[in-house]
Amino acid sequence: MTGRVIEQGRLLAHGVGSREDLPIPLSYALTGAAIALIASFLALALLWREPRLDPAGAGRPVPAWLARVLDAQWFRVSLRVLGVVATAYVVMAAVFGRDDALNPTAGSVYVLLWIGVPILSVLVGPVWKMVNPIRSLHWALSRALRTDPAEGMSPLPPALGYWPAAVSLLAFVWMELIAPDNTTLPVLRVFFAAYLAVHLLAATWWGSGWFDKGDGFEVFSSLAGRLSVLGRRADGTIVVRNPLDGVAGTPVAPGLFAVVGVLLGSTAYDSFANTPWWVSQLQSGPLSAEVMGTLGLFGAIAIVTTAFAGAAALSGRGSGLRPLDVGAEFAHSIVPIVMGYVVAHYWSLLVLIGQQTVIQLSDPLGNGADWLGTGGRGIDSTLAGPTLVAVVQVVAVVTGHVLGVILAHDRAVGILPPHRALVGQVPLLVLMVCYTVGGLTLLFAA
């Protein structure tokens, strides 16, 4: 993200992320693209005719002691408390800290929350749902008012689906990528105050079920969490399972493809926006940088989303479903591609600035304190060396693609009539190849 600047003596706020990754070597990009193409053809050729994924029943139960802990009241309450305390800590830094390069708020928001939580979710499951401070606040308010948090004034309309989350995420990525001075405290405070107000009101109106599909951060974390090997079967047992079964069980609802489109499009735009050519357009073009940037961001999201909608509509012919419903049926298969893009583009940011933020969090008020004991450390860059980063990037993008192709195939044989199962998949596979080659091109040339 472009860091804009505030002068305070000699300390200047540079924003988050003072460096970008080197382009990947051409050989990596070509190898990755080749693997993606081969995997796509294999998926078509080794056509299995019945859906093999079993989201409801797959998986081996975890050891009893682990299941007891994860489901225990004390564990869940501890996570909620942790979430509230951590949020309060960062809010303290945002409200009472100094607005300079050493304030940990920007890093906490743009790296730890935005990148760290989803990647952690891929490993262990839907983390944010367990710690979401807005949920906790809503729960506390409901208790104080002697109402049931799950019940609002009105039942949650199913047609809302994931759309509120898509809008929330769109607002966030606009702030992340376009808004001027977006690493300064005033901008961050206003955004999150507004975010809290909107979602708290919505939850009060429709009940805590709102958060499941309405809170952007929770939806991002939950979607990523479906890729985890840890999951919950339909019967409630916590199991270790194939991530594919997890993603295949993503609840289908309107607007899922919009969420996926916002995440994918914004990551792609972030990558593209760093090219000197685009910087030149922003700086010396006829429109202001904010307007150009907004057009670029919305354009990227629109292209990614429309392409998906079109491919899904083509793929879904013969399924008996309306085009928008087909989109909802297939949107989950893009989730691994989204996470592949996120890991590829933000890995080194997480590794380097994540460390820097943890160091900065030790001194939230900017008075030289060292509350967490991490204050004196330097940043260890072993996990961000150029070769490792390039390998991580290509492996992430290609793995996302392979998983996506398998998921799309499995869903297609589930909802398409047998004579359309082969032909029906082609538009989606072509789309995924385009996404992946696009992602690799951005890694190579941007």
Add this chain to the structure above:
Amino acid sequence: MIRRVPTLLAGLALVVALGGCASGDDDSGEPGDAGTTTSPAATAASATSSGPATETEQVVEVSVAVTDGKVEPKPRRVEVAKDSQVRLIVTSDVDDAVHVHGYEAEAELEAGRPTTVEFVADQSGIFEVETHESELELLQLEVR
């Protein structure tokens, strides 16, 4: 088939890693490929006083000027070998300050006077060079 997916993925990861290693690693530099990532603006660099980067032994000189809110030559990516000395010469027509991200090298700019910022490029990556007051990105340093 699905049970073999993890093995398939591990195999793919291995192929990519091997493919990458076989084509040379970061220390020896990537022959040829690096050149194609330079933006078109660099090859169209103007023939005015601010020319492209010149190398003298281990010192890389990069010149750029800011005139009337416009950056000359247009923002571009300048390749620099890791651990070489970088000499950045910036001329601005207004008072300002220039800052090199990542290296946190900076200097005040006086209107009309070329200012030099020197540092050793010992971190690899792509780093923005920008001005503070006018908030312009001048160029990007690609350190390999």
